Amino acid sequence: EAGVVQSPRYKIIEKKQPVAFWCNPISGHNTLYWYLQNLGQGPELLIRYENEEAVDDSQLPKDRFSAERLKGVDSTLKIQPAELGDSAVYLCASSLNGQETQYFGPGTRLLVL
Amino acid sequence: KQEVTQIPAALSVPEGENLVLNCSFTDSAIYNLQWFRQDPGKGLTSLLLIQSSQREQTSGRLNASLDKSSGRSTLYIAASQPGDSATYLCAAPGGGARQLTFGSGTQLTVLP
Numbered sequence: 001e002a003g004v005v006q007s008p009r010y011k012i013i014e015k016k017q018p019v020a021f022w023c024n025p026i027s028g029h030n031t032l033y034w035y036l037q038n039l040g041q042g043p044e045l046l047i048r049y050e051n052e053e054a055v056d057d058s059q060l061p062k063d064r065f066s067a068e069r070l071k072g073v074d075s076t077l078k079i080q081p082a083e084l085g086d087s088a089v090y091l092c093a094s095s096l097n098g099q100e101t102q103y104f105g106p107g108t109r110l111l112v113l
Numbered sequence: 114k115q116e117v118t119q120i121p122a123a124l125s126v127p128e129g130e131n132l133v134l135n136c137s138f139t140d141s142a143i144y145n146l147q148w149f150r151q152d153p154g155k156g157l158t159s160l161l162l163i164q165s166s167q168r169e170q171t172s173g174r175l176n177a178s179l180d181k182s183s184g185r186s187t188l189y190i191a192a193s194q195p196g197d198s199a200t201y202l203c204a205a206p207g208g209g210a211r212q213l214t215f216g217s218g219t220q221l222t223v224l225p
């Protein structure tokens with residue numbers, strides 16, 4: 001069974017440029033999470049989806065960040081415009097029906113110059 | 114708001130040693146607690162999940178315990194191996210919410 005897939009794995013952009021990350025969860029998992037992980041820290045939740053509905057986006061900086069999961073399967077996280085402080089690893093995870101065990105993808109490592 | 118703390122931040126041990134990683138949380142109204150492993154440049158892998166009704170959970174050489182009343186969990190690794198070298202993170206729900214709050218992790222190095 002394929003795990004959570006994320007792309008790209010690495011991205012380097014200049015500040016003020018837009019960037020997008022893609023995530024495909026494990027087949028059949030209706031709950032999808034986007035996390036941000038800074039160096040030496042644990043992941044912090046940005047947004048959680050139940051199917052196509054964003055049920056917890058209180059930590060998402062809505063002035064520059066947006067996310068969508070139009071068909072309730074794969075998801076895209078966008079930053080526009082990117083700032084230097086956005087350099088981090090962006091992790092996607094999924095779980096079955098909101099059950100506790102979350103399965104993580106390898107992450108996208110973003111560097112903003 | 115749930116806060117999760119892990120001590121120590123880093124640990125280096127010789128191969129074969131038994132070790133304990135510590136995790137503390139501020140909001141004891143949790144329904145479970147999870148331990149994850151993260152290898153450099155990789156995502157997180159779930160190791161153990163302890164339900165609030167359980168006191169411990171075991172998988173191979175790993176044993177995790179949970180004491181809700183004191184707000185603590187420990188991860189015990191028996192007979193450590195160099196392949197156990199990784200960062201170990203614990204995560205607890207935010208007082209009943211489904212959002213997980215992670216600790217900063219303990220970076221473990223097992224020396225051959």
